[in-house]
Amino acid sequence: MTHATTMFTPARALSALWWVPRGVIFGLMAFFIFGPLANLLFWTVAEKWYFPHSLPLQYGFSYWAQVFAPRGGAVESLTNSIIVAVLTVVVSLALAIPAGYALARLKLPLRGLILLAFLIPQAFPNLTVYVNVARIFYEIRLNGTIPGVVLVHVSHGLVYAVWIATAAFSAIDAELEQAARSMGAGPLRAFLDVTLPLAMPGLMASAIFVFLESLDEFTGSYFVGAPDVNMLPLLLYTAGAGDNYQIASITALLLLIPSIVFMLVVERFLKADVLSRVGH
Template sequence: MGVKYWHQVFNPYSDVSSALISSVFIAVLTVIVCLLVSVPAGYALSKRSMPFRAFWMLLFLIPQAFPNLTVYINIARIFYDFGLNGTLLGVVLVHSVHGLMFSVWISVAAFSSTDPMLERASRNLGAGPIYTFFHIVLPQAMPGIIASCIFVFLESLDEFTGTFFVGAPDITTLPLLLYTASMEGNYQIASITALILLVPSIGFMIIINKFMKPEMLSKLGK
């Protein structure tokens, strides 16, 4: 009784430890993939002059517009052709599809809320567009981008359906472990896993609260 199950969970050779490690690893990789897309996309889409702007914005929303299950089953079917099922890369990609909605939309809002005059001032003083982007624009958008990373990280950590269809049984993340544990009647293990999943969510929510500026939210979808 008591802490017995906690010992079992935190045993270095337990399923929970390895699931925790792969969960975090997948989440970090998902954040990186999302950043690689959302930073350039967010900057480009924050420009009013971008052609087909509304179309690109909608494109990132579309995966959320259909029932999860149908989307993920079809992704799993497509990934099967490429041999991505049961691989880490496959799971990271499926998480990214979901994460990109957050990261792109929040990045667009973050870049839109930066003052274009700051960019002009930099060009005016002899800095090229790329130098300006990294030294002036990106630092201004950083709080929003950090917030988007946290969202993507948390979403990836909690993701179940996509991981189940693409990753199982080779990849086991915490939500999958939670599922199997409760299916097998190991409610204590399931409860502890659920508690572990709660920790980063609460921690990051406090950080997001610090980073998200109200004026950034007002730029969402603009």
């Protein structure tokens, strides 16, 4: 009895009570993170749900059939979104690989300002920028076309593409490329055989970031593409504005799934040594 009493000290009591605020904090974090996701999943299968009921009164998949019906627009919007995102990745990497290599290897004057210049599209309110872009694209007949939407998405995707590509090339020891050239390889062969394969994990992460940015882009898609180029974010906006929460939730889930999958891939490819060189 005495031994048990001595074991229960005020310090041990405070240590045990310390888990209470921790549990409350973690519980609130889990609620704010997973609560909206759970609500989203409920709405995707809710046939009937209204206040004050905390759970749907009837479950089903009739809204899924409505979304993927020929007149629902989801298949066309999903196809357009994927096409635009893939083309955005191709164009962004085609520009970012040489730019990132030059910024990483060459002693360019005002290198920091060049990197900062790629942030300019993010520095201004998107609404005012895209209104003027839409007016210019209308005059040159790019408004309402997939190439026009791709160009707008590239202007945002280059931020991720160039910065991560620069970091990926900076993380590679230049002596490896010099060793290949000393053995007779030309500049292009040394780049293709040595530098590019080593930078590929960072470039893959860059491509995924650009793909996700394009997939979720709404403002540029709306002002440049609508109503001729239907995209998933536009379908989500239309459903949400019309208070059709089931269709909006299903569309949001279609956007969420690739984002989660690709972010897991990014976590695998984008290593700490690459991240540490972003902006350097």
